[in-house]
Amino acid sequence: MTTMQERSDLLDKIGLAEQNKAALGQVLGTGSIGYAAETSDGTMRATIRIHPDELTWDPSILVMPHGGDIELELVNDDLNTHCALLPSNGDRKFIWLVNHSRGRATLNLDGPGYYWYCSPTGNDEGRGLTGAIVVLGEAPPEARLDRPEQPRP
């Protein structure tokens, strides 16, 4: 049986979570995980960074407690230019992130479910700059089926 600790050790041992070690880039879904903070008015906020030469988002999995609006600060600490294409209801949001830059994005997302975002330049997406935004929660009561509670996996 594989435990979370074993998984982390294996990622380090094999080099799956780093650039140009095991694979050419960092394998999707192997990066860090972070929570969005929620303010009293229900707005969510988070900062996402690109560290030097990592070609990955930190966090690469951002968790929102529920659907709604989220304000992101996007920081590129890398020595190369990247960008961000982010999911949002209405249209996807795009921003250039030149070396050592900091920008902002406001997204509106439904919950529950998860969404990918990326840096759509060159093959940043394949090298590791593909991240996920996970939205927790349930469908609103008025949308749920009129039936007894059902088993889930």
Place this chain on the structure above:
Amino acid sequence: MSVDYVDAGEAVDQGLLSGKVAGGEVAPPVVAGLDYERILNARREPHNWLTYYGAYNGQRYSPLDQINTDSVKRVVPAWVFQAGTTGLIAGASTYSFEAAPIVVDGVMFVSGWDGWVWALDAKTGVEIWRYKHAVPFDVSLCCGNVNRGVAVAQGKVFTVTPNARLLALDATTGKRVWDKTYGDVRAGESATLAPLVVKNMVVVGSSGGEFGVRGHLDAFDLASGEHQWRCYTVPKPGEPGSETWPADGEAWARGGANCWVTGTFDPETNLLYVGTGNPAPDFDGGVREGDNLFTDCVIAVDVDSGQIRWHYQCTPHDVWDYDSIAECILFERDGRKLLGHFDKNGYFFVLDRTNGARVGITPFVDRITWGAITRDGRVTAKAYPDKEGEPVHFYPGPAGAKEWTHAAYSPKSELFYVPVQDTGATATRRRREFKESIPYWGAGVQVDIEDMAGSVSAFDADGDEKWRWRNELPMCASVLATGGDLVFAGEPSGEFNALDARTGQMLWQFQCGSGHHSSPTTYTVDDRQYVAVPVGWGGWAEGFLPGMLGAGHGSALIVFALPDWS
């Protein structure tokens, strides 16, 4: 030494980076005056295609005749709109361009996969605005990331999303006006159909029949989005029809019967005519003994109350995945109000639409082995997966002799034109316990990749076949009938054909570069007739044509016209 960050500013809408000129992102207010009366009389505006089927009657017929049996040989592409895809999207391998383009006074409104809606200049194909809903990558989709079209009325464009939302967009800007959730994605529900506007309401149905949900229709107020009614298509214990489900247990609660294709409407009966989907689990009838109403039915629903007034079940106790979601085409004969319905089970049903009485039943595909339905309506099952682990082969396969893609009816020729899929499949029952959001088929299923055929077949209302245009591959796209005595039909291998509506002779063909699985429409701008067809192979290809699973997806809307029309 620290260095200040460069200010990258605020992320912008991706659509702003698409070559638009200032002011070009606002559509003229063509939908502002589009009310119920105009939709009711949609065919009095032959230059427009105002609602999913072109009119409430579901005939998919346009009286336009500039492109006709004589002129069609000169038809050429007028413009192409290509959306493509960027980033990771849900169902990246199953997306398909399935929509029926709507046209109102020179503006086209069309939906794509993954939450896309576009407003285009119907004369040039230039994008005016786009709306992109963010669709969860992990949403449950039985059959692909698809959407079949939008509805328009009172200044708004209505669309559903894969995560079971109904949106109202401003038709001039594409901005969201209101947004309602009408399904539970954690239960495996989704949404794929084109909404239908009737009176002051927009009516939608749910998808998710392969996940053991309970099907329903919902109606919302056009202006406010306020919920008007919900109609469940599987009764609770004690409700009419509940006697057709096991008295103990919760089979009814997972019973399916999703309305995942747009209904038709008769203002005189005040009834919506809607087809319901398969029961769940699809192939394991042992856990749901009985006829399982109102699965696999044509139901007539009072549009004001959402109450089912009558039903006709095409496949009682279905264990072949024979949804009856196919269109109900309304027509009259000898003063009688009838509807025609080509069912997945291979039979063409003609019903009295005032009361659901059976008028005629005729097979419309050559091979039917699952069972037989006699003209008096008696159903006898013959080949079905009732023994655990024992493979059973049957025709038609689970995609049906015709899937959701639509037939057409020409009041001029008084003929129905139906795209036919003659393909078998093998199902092996494998019982499993139910868990929310996990596929609930109850069998392993493999559709034949050899020994298949297809056709566009013409039938009269008595079920007599008048002609057949044969194809080596099943026909998996809606057909369009016109006043030019033409039937347009796309092939899975990319050809878009114009057939003579009276003989079936092929008169014109264009290779579109990807398979057809959509609903072409026709309209005019400045007196020039156009035929629009979304092209993009995908969806549940392993169900209706696994032999084409390796074909390119494509994502183009191609619009045809005569080069010299004036």
